[in-house]
Amino acid sequence: MAPYRRGPGTDLASTPQGRRLGSTVLRFLVPLFVLLLARDAFAQCLGDGVQVFPTPGAIVPINSRFLLEGVGTAREPVVALVGKKLRLVADGHEAEVKAQRGWESSLGRATIILKVVGKLEADKRYTLRIDEALPNVALLNGRGGAVLPEWHTGKGADTQPPRWLKRPAVSEGFLRRTAQGTARFVRLNLSLREESPAYLVVKLEPRRPGPSVQQYVVPVTNNAAFIGHEACSGTFAMEDGRSYRARIEAFDAAGHNAPPVPPVDFEAPADYSAQ
Known part of the structure; x- marks a missing residue:
């Protein structure tokens, strides 16, 4: 077949060859456009980092345990902490917390339990040094842009179940x-x-x-x-x-x-x- 040559007044898009060409271009561009949209949407999501419970700033009993949740890219580093120790630091006191297995799911999240070795002291402000175990990982539920989570201890232990x-x-x-x-x-x-x-x-x-x-x-x-x-x-x-x-x-x-x-x-x- 002779190559198509556009004559005077001929619109390429109105010819069979032009329509086939346009269809091919669209098949390439549409998936690319969707991919770019997905990438931009993901970039606007505040999903990668860690959350802690109780919520930072809360008053906790001296026998409190803590939960550390890894979200998105922080999921695997959080899971890898199981069996390791972190530090809770207060003025005049330091406590070790041991990371234990908690709960995992398939949607990019995992939670571990941080159990205090011993007890915390009453009426102190404790900071969990997650930066030592997870450097450059964002704290997603910190108060006022805080980088490290802090809690205040109450007067005693919580001995009664809810x-x-x-x-x-x-x-x-x-x-x-x-x-x-x-x-x-x-x-x-x-x-x-x-x-x-x-x-x-x-x-x-x-x-x-x-x-x-x-x-x-x-x-x-x-x-x-x-x-x-x-x-x-x-x-x-x-x-x-x-x-x-x-x-x-x-x-x-x-x-x-x-x-x-x-x-x-x-x-x-x-x-x-x-x-």
């Missing part, structure tokens, strides 16, 4: 669309008789066959806890309107757990805006 005043129940779902994607959260209302900070260990699984069980630590704040995910990372991943079952355990800062409760069933918030 008790349920109100068992966990789903109150509402939240869905928010952003340039990075769709965020979905479900709010759990609950109430515990507990003086020290508390948290939940939540195992989330679909009611019908699907992804493997997800398991994360969720802090309790003002008698509420949120499970779900941000637009580009976060805790639990949920699909539009799908039914889920959450198995919940509650712990206080000292590691005591509350009595078991039945699982909570709910449907993930659905995005109907595209329908």
Whole structure:
């Protein structure tokens, strides 16, 4: 076949050869465009680093234990700390904390338990020197841009396990669309008789066959806890309107757990805006 030559007044895009060429270009450009969008969205996500519990700045009992969660690229370095020791430093006192295995999930997060060797002293401000074990790793939930987490100890130890005043129940779902994607959260209302900070260990699984069980630590704040995910990372991943079952355990800062409760069933918030 003779090569195509554009004649006077001929539009290349209107010819069979031009349409085939345009289709080939689009097949190349569309995946590239999507890849660039994904890269830019990921760059805007504050996902790589560590979080600690209790929340930095909280008042903790002298027999408190601590949790260290690695997110994104910090996940593997945090898991590698199991069996090693870190330092809690206060004015006139230093305590060792031993890293123990905690909870892992497949969505880029892992949590380890930091158990204090001995006890902390009352009425002191302790700093966890995570920089010595994880240099150049960002603290995601520090107060006021703090680089290292700090806590204040109370007057004594926490010796009583938490008790349920109100068992966990789903109150509402939240869905928010952003340039990075769709965020979905479900709010759990609950109430515990507990003086020290508390948290939940939540195992989330679909009611019908699907992804493997997800398991994360969720802090309790003002008698509420949120499970779900941000637009580009976060805790639990949920699909539009799908039914889920959450198995919940509650712990206080000292590691005591509350009595078991039945699982909570709910449907993930659905995005109907595209329908």
